[in-house]
Amino acid sequence: MKKPAAGEAYLRIWAVARRIPRGRVATYGQIAALAGYPHAPRLGGYAMYALPPGSPIPWHRVVAAGGRLSLARLDPENALTQRLRLEAEGVTFDPRGRVRMERHGWKRDRPAATPRRSRS
DNA sequence: CCACTGACGAGTG
DNA sequence: GCACTCGCCAGTG
Numbered sequence: 001m002k003k004p005a006a007g008e009a010y011l012r013i014w015a016v017a018r019r020i021p022r023g024r025v026a027t028y029g030q031i032a033a034l035a036g037y038p039h040a041p042r043l044g045g046y047a048m049y050a051l052p053p054g055s056p057i058p059w060h061r062v063v064a065a066g067g068r069l070s071l072a073r074l075d076p077e078n079a080l081t082q083r084l085r086l087e088a089e090g091v092t093f094d095p096r097g098r099v100r101m102e103r104h105g106w107k108r109d110r111p112a113a114t115p116r117r118s119r120s
Numbered sequence: 121c122c123a124c125t126g127a128c129g130a131g132t133g
Numbered sequence: 134g135c136a137c138t139c140g141c142c143a144g145t146g
Contacts, residue, residue, distance in 0.1 A: 009143055028128050032142095040142050045127040050144080064128065071127050079127090125145080132138080 012036055013047040020061040023089045025099050026106040027065050045070070060085040061106075067099030 012035035020026050026034075028044030037043050048059050060082040064070035072079035083093070091104045101108060 007144085032128085037142075039140080041128040041130095042126060042141065043128090043143060046125090046143070048127045051127090059127085062127080065130085069127090074127060082127095123146090126143100129140090130138105133136085 007047075007050065009035070009037065009043055010047045010050055013044060014051070014055070014057050017048075017057050017059060017062055020058060020106055022058075022061075023091060024104050024106045025061050025063050025067065025086065025091060025101070027063060028070075029065060030106065031062060049074075061089075063099055067094070067101040067105075069097065069099075 013031055016031045016034045017026070020031075027041075028048070029041035030044075032038070032040050032042075032044035032047075035043075044062065045064075048062055051057055051059055069079050069082060071082055083097075086099065087093070092100050094100060
């Protein structure tokens with residue numbers, strides 16, 4: 001088999017997203033990092049955007065940092081589906097509509113403040 | 121090959 | 134808390 005020219009990065013990220021336990025959520029940066037791209041959180045979102053219809057990937061378990069549903073910005077209707085699915089799995093939300101990562105975070109290890117380059 | 125894009129993340133103002 | 138900027142990197146035209 002030829003190696004899939006397009007989406008090698010996607011496949012890795014999708015594979016990770018698929019491993020998210022039911023009832024828990026992971027962030028885009030999280031799945032990207034687990035897929036081998038610790039410094040490419042955008043790939044997480046990009047990969048989700050490129051998800052083919054009917055894929056077995058539980059994309060609804062992937063949220064933005066802080067448990068926010070960034071999808072709402074693009075497809076509010078689809079975002080509602082995401083929320084309903086999560087609630088159906090027992091995920092709770094804050095009054096503001098954010099997932100309680102303290103309770104449902106897949107791996108809540110927070111790599112203490114990304115050591116970013118000084119911009120000063 | 122070059123330019124632009126983007127379901128992000130974190131910092132600064 | 135909101136708006137803007139930079140970084141990071143694969144995919145697409």
